[in-house]
Amino acid sequence: MTHAPLSQRLADAAGRVYVGAVYAFLLLPIAIIVLMSLNAGEFLTFPPQGLSLRWFGALFANEAFMRAIGTSLALAAMATAGATVIGVAGALYVVRHATRAREALRLLLMLPLMLPEILTAIALLFFLYATGIGTRTMFGLVIGHVLVTLPYVFTNVASALYNQDPSLEQAARSLGAPPWRAFARVTLPLIKPGIITGMLFAFVISFDLFNMSLLLKGIGMTTLPLQLFDYLRWDFDPTAAAVSTVSILLTLVVVVWVDRAVGLRTLRFG
């Protein structure tokens, strides 16, 4: 490369500053929450008055938040389990068996991601009431979470299946392995990274889901995002920052895990 003219180097530098500023904008609110959760002072004021973990102590002593975290973890686990079973089976069918209807089926399984979450939640609320299922049990809530997380499992598993040679399983079959065995010993290990990515995604998405939970939760029930939302209506102290930091850490763990398992570039978002 020869030396570029000054004007071009200036334009490059300006571009880098602009892009850097956008990255800073993306990270700013997340970084400020983590910073504020370590605040030793009474309020969410800036600059923080010294560093301390006291607000994490306050969080662990806060029964409402701890119960909400428990509910969110349980709900995310149930939603992930449901979405994984349905999504993996669906991906296997769409990639391996579907013929003419393949594209239509793919679109159908991606549908929950394309529709606004709040509209889906409204639709489910009406439907649960009209069918008498209601919101007294967690059934409707779990169904809503499975719907929203299903496309993440499906798309990640389907792309893992596309990248993998179906004749491997056929070879196992022709050598005498029964279908389930050929699947469990040949295909499953090969698409495992896709399944793990889809599951982790489903878990985080469900853990953070707000609209669906707002409309479909039973009376007296609350998830972490709902509890945080309610808390912030009346209180504005670093306990809220501490619980947000816990949620951010969960995301971070998942991101690092996915990156280790498969590399983030392989993620499918739609």
Place this chain on the structure above:
Amino acid sequence: MDHSVMSVADTLPLPRASRRAAGRSAFWLIAPALVLIGVFLVLPYMNIVLMSLRPPAVGAPYGGGFTVANYAHALGDSYLLGVLADTLLLGFIVTPICLILGYPVAYQLARTRSRWGGLLYVLVLSPLLVGVVVRSFGWLILLSGNGVVNRLLLDLGWIHTGLQLMNNRVGVTIALVHVFLPFMILPLVGVIQSIDPSVESAARSLGASRLRTFLRVVLPLSWPGIQAGTVLVFVLTLSAYVTPVMLGGAQVKTMSVLVVQNLIDNFQWPAGAAQALVLTACGMAVVALYARLTRRLSKGLA
């Protein structure tokens, strides 16, 4: 792909008929997904239409019989029409800002060969994985009257009285841009990555300036990504609920806020259903108009 294995399988092909039979017996694989989406997504969406035609009732979310009064109200009430216009306006403001902020980031991310590329990708992706309540809360800390931004500007002496940065459209816009920016960047990265860099070098070597190369070659070729990102951000903005409530306070009413109020607080399900459908129809009309107006751009690519 492993060719040696492939040739083994090729010598032992399953007969066509038995493959079709296998396809039929494999149907149970897709059955749970079909039941889930058919029963708990398609039917409920059709049921919204039914609900929007129900009369209101006292002591129950809706009454028996059918009426079009909810639509007449949703389309005839000046307050509701104002909220609808405000909601669409918010979409028209947030979407172009996301494009202007997101495009250069997407371009740089698609073209970078730096070893930090993976980390930058994580930086774009991770805000998406942090819940929307948490991110809006971050903006509360930054933008409130006594918040970080006002504190810094006051301490620097750039302003003398605090700025009103939230409980108005400014705060909602800033936070919505932040929440939806990754949805603009990610589709753009995919499309820009698929543009062969040699097309750019060809234009450059034929004497086009960098700006001209960008405007006449790269930008038109990235159109599918621009279209996907703008439509996504626009639709998401129209249906946003948490961020307008948290940063708009009582001052900024959007259609989604109103609908949820009607469903949860006022127990007026038919009215809420009609309003939600009016908003959906308006959103779809804007997207269809947009697709029509930009048809020549999309065609030029094909």
